[in-house]
Amino acid sequence: MITKTIQITEVTIDELADKVADKLLFKIEDYLKELSKSKNDELLTRQEVADYLRISLVTIHSWNKHGILNPIRMGNRILYKKQDILDVLEEQSINKKGSKYMWLPQPTRKAIKVKPYGF
Secondary structure, three states: OOOOOOOOOOOOHHHHHHHHHHHHHHHHHHHHHHHHHHHHOOEEEHHHHHHHHOOOHHHHHHHHHOOOOOOEEEOOEEEEEHHHHHHHHHHHHHOOOOOOOOOOOOOOOOOOOOOOOOO
8 A cells, every 4th residue: 555645735624625525526527427438338239229229120220221320340240339329319309300310211111013823
């Protein structure tokens, strides 16, 4: 254990208490920022994103294609940063008008003609 001696001169107790409180508050704010940042830096799979947003994998593919979600590709795996997902949701909720994410496209199903059997 390292011990240090600090000599304080010409400082009132109130000034010293204010300086200590300011420094402590600054350290606590930094700690809370790091804590929330590390929590949202986790990577999610396509299925986890689908479960989180309650949408289908087809919709996720469509959103990738339209640039709404930005996947991270690692080999054959597709992952998403949780913070990116939260940012898209926040952009959608704050800027209802004029947002580049104003509409989130749903996948379309094309009708195909099927010939009856035997004709």
